[in-house]
Amino acid sequence: MALSFRNRQVDTLGATASDVTGYWGKVTASLDWCEDNYVISSYIAEFWNTLSNAGFIIPSLLAAYYAWRAGYARRFSLAHVSVAAIGIGSALFHMTLKYTTQLCDELPMLFGTSILLYCVLVLKRQPSQVSRGDVVVMSLPSRGDIF
Numbered sequence: 001m002a003l004s005f006r007n008r009q010v011d012t013l014g015a016t017a018s019d020v021t022g023y024w025g026k027v028t029a030s031l032d033w034c035e036d037n038y039v040i041s042s043y044i045a046e047f048w049n050t051l052s053n054a055g056f057i058i059p060s061l062l063a064a065y066y067a068w069r070a071g072y073a074r075r076f077s078l079a080h081v082s083v084a085a086i087g088i089g090s091a092l093f094h095m096t097l098k099y100t101t102q103l104c105d106e107l108p109m110l111f112g113t114s115i116l117l118y119c120v121l122v123l124k125r126q127p128s129q130v131s132r133g134d135v136v137v138m139s140l141p142s143r144g145d146i147f
Contacts, residue, residue: 027098
């Protein structure tokens with residue numbers, strides 16, 4: 001089944017009828033966003049989506065460094081690193097449009113959500129004061145139980 005989207009034919013899995021094969025080969029991801037593939041570079045499938053991830057990676061790594069340097073609890077640096085991991089995975093996915101890198105895009109979002117949720121729930125507590133119930137609630141996003 002094909003859908004028309006912005007004058008492009010898109011099948012139900014997201015691959016476009018006018019796909020150009022770039023350096024990484026045929027698209028194997030289950031999603032292909034609305035940006036035309038390999039237009040600016042034969043090495044980067046979705047150039048602008050890939051480039052925009054620098055806004056996740058650079059500030060997050062800087063914030064992780066400054067949180068570590070200021071002596072904040074380790075969980076805050078880990079939270080910033082998890083956001084950087086989301087940006088790195090997303091950049092890999094949009095650069096290659098391969099199924100394996102699609103997982104590098106989606107899985108850090110689930111695990112990163114757990115880390116950020118942990119930081120929010122125990123913001124005013126020491127890690128030694130975290131209960132088992134807190135850990136179960138924090139692990140739900142990474143297990144997919146709430147999706």
